[in-house]
Amino acid sequence: MNGLTGEITRIDPVTRPLGGELTCPPDKSISHRSALFAAMSDGRTHIERYLVAEDTLSTLAAVEALGATVLRDDDTVVIHGVGLRGAAAPAGGGAVDVGNAGTLLRLMAGWIAGIPGLSVTLDGDASIRRRPMGRIIEPLSQMHAQLDARDGKFAPVTVTGGELSPIDYPLPMASAQVKSCVLIAGLNAEGETSVTEPIPSRDHTERMLAAAGAPLTRDGDRIAVTRAERIELGDQRVPGDPSSAAFPLAAALITPGSTVAVHEVSTNWTRAGFVHIARRMGAQIDGPVEEPGTPHTVAETTATLTATHGPLRGTTVTADEVPLAIDELPLVALLGCFAEPGEITTVTGAEELRAKETDRIAAVAEELGALGGKITPTDDGFIVEGTGGLRGGRLDSRGDHRMAMIGALAGLASRDGVEIVDMAAAAVSYPTFLDDLATITGR
Numbered sequence: 001m002n003g004l005t006g007e008i009t010r011i012d013p014v015t016r017p018l019g020g021e022l023t024c025p026p027d028k029s030i031s032h033r034s035a036l037f038a039a040m041s042d043g044r045t046h047i048e049r050y051l052v053a054e055d056t057l058s059t060l061a062a063v064e065a066l067g068a069t070v071l072r073d074d075d076t077v078v079i080h081g082v083g084l085r086g087a088a089a090p091a092g093g094g095a096v097d098v099g100n101a102g103t104l105l106r107l108m109a110g111w112i113a114g115i116p117g118l119s120v121t122l123d124g125d126a127s128i129r130r131r132p133m134g135r136i137i138e139p140l141s142q143m144h145a146q147l148d149a150r151d152g153k154f155a156p157v158t159v160t161g162g163e164l165s166p167i168d169y170p171l172p173m174a175s176a177q178v179k180s181c182v183l184i185a186g187l188n189a190e191g192e193t194s195v196t197e198p199i200p201s202r203d204h205t206e207r208m209l210a211a212a213g214a215p216l217t218r219d220g221d222r223i224a225v226t227r228a229e230r231i232e233l234g235d236q237r238v239p240g241d242p243s244s245a246a247f248p249l250a251a252a253l254i255t256p257g258s259t260v261a262v263h264e265v266s267t268n269w270t271r272a273g274f275v276h277i278a279r280r281m282g283a284q285i286d287g288p289v290e291e292p293g294t295p296h297t298v299a300e301t302t303a304t305l306t307a308t309h310g311p312l313r314g315t316t317v318t319a320d321e322v323p324l325a326i327d328e329l330p331l332v333a334l335l336g337c338f339a340e341p342g343e344i345t346t347v348t349g350a351e352e353l354r355a356k357e358t359d360r361i362a363a364v365a366e367e368l369g370a371l372g373g374k375i376t377p378t379d380d381g382f383i384v385e386g387t388g389g390l391r392g393g394r395l396d397s398r399g400d401h402r403m404a405m406i407g408a409l410a411g412l413a414s415r416d417g418v419e420i421v422d423m424a425a426a427a428v429s430y431p432t433f434l435d436d437l438a439t440i441t442g443r
């Protein structure tokens with residue numbers, strides 16, 4: 001994952017308000033998809049503002065390993081695709097290394113599954129090897145691909161492509177990765193393949209495949225594709241990642257006197273859950289984001305969001321909101337700690353948090369608890385009692401990028417400061433995080 005595991009970074013409390021403006025780092029989910037769909041395209045795709053971070057660099061290396069040509073100059077990437085059925089096994093026959101990126105493993109498996117005769121092993125770091133892969137093995141096996149995994153459900157996973165049969169797949173959990181995996185496989189299956197979502201999740205795959213000319217339709221919660229001969233992604237500019245923007249915005253919300261603006265944040269409602277939840281907690285976040293349930297479009301728009309500190313109250317997050325804020329729920333816990341004393345924040349229906357880079361229910365409860373937070377873990381979420389702040393202490397990121405960044409925010413707004421074990425994990429999604437903190441703290 002990174003060579004600095006175990007290193008300790010100290011973040012001292014600020015002595016003055018945060019201020020200033022940042023440009024939001026490019027979206028991780030969209031960067032992964034832009035590289036994959038460009039590799040699956042015929043011809044050349046020009047991508048601007050590609051996320052240059054560990055996870056999405058893994059994706060560039062992975063599509064290159066399968067035969068695409070990748071040229072990168074800083075955050076501009078040009079990819080010459082191999083076409084929908086043109087991927088080849090890596091030279092030398094080794095595994096494709098997905099690093100820490102679950103999205104890469106699960107989406108790429110869907111592509112390989114539909115290429116008869118192709119057999120590729122997908123593997124990654126220690127965290128990837130603990131994450132559930134049964135959720136993609138099940139539908140892809142039903143489609144008649146062959147998947148061999150350690151203990152039947154963990155990476156390394158060897159995917160052997162075949163002539164796929166279409167399926168109608170009711171997703172057992174709200175997961176954009178599983179949804180995307182099945183839809184991508186469906187592009188190479190005879191007939192119509194569909195997925196039905198229990199709760200809407202991020203819709204980037206649908207938006208991007210439709211824009212690329214894939215035969216994709218949506219009817220309520222059911223999304224269907226038929227076999228495609230070709231796709232053409234077309235030039236891309238990656239919008240800012242709401243999951244990354246949430247960190248500087250939350251920093252302002254918990255630090256007295258602060259106002260921070262973040263530019264070029266995606267306004268896509270399937271990613272805007274954190275803004276809606278924070279506003280319910282009384283947070284002042286100015287700027288447009290789409291309301292839940294807005295008709296799905298093809299284009300992704302962006303806007304400037306500005307957060308200003310003020311008193312926070314508790315709220316309840318229910319299952320229908322969870323996929324729209326899944327990666328920000330640990331931040332909701334942090335805001336909950338900074339809510340007025342006695343205010344209760346409850347997150348329910350979020351058992352998926354246990355299947356992330358680390359078990360984020362346990363990590364949030366134990367690590368924020370170690371800083372003075374009052375957090376009770378539950379089977380499917382947590383209950384946070386506001387104390388108006390945190391004492392500080394030591395937080396172990398457990399190699400999880402989002403836990404590392406939470407530790408840094410807690411440090412800024414805490415009484416005593418926070419020592420973060422393995423701050424370097426932030427490079428998975430937000431390599432410029434500490435620079436951006438320096439900008440808004442002015443130190």
Ligand code: S3P
Nearest residue numbers: 029103174175176177178326327
């Ligand atoms: C992602 C989907 C979510 C999210 C992850 C990125 C994606 O995972 O947590 O960070 O890009 O499709 P799940 O689909 O497992 O919920």
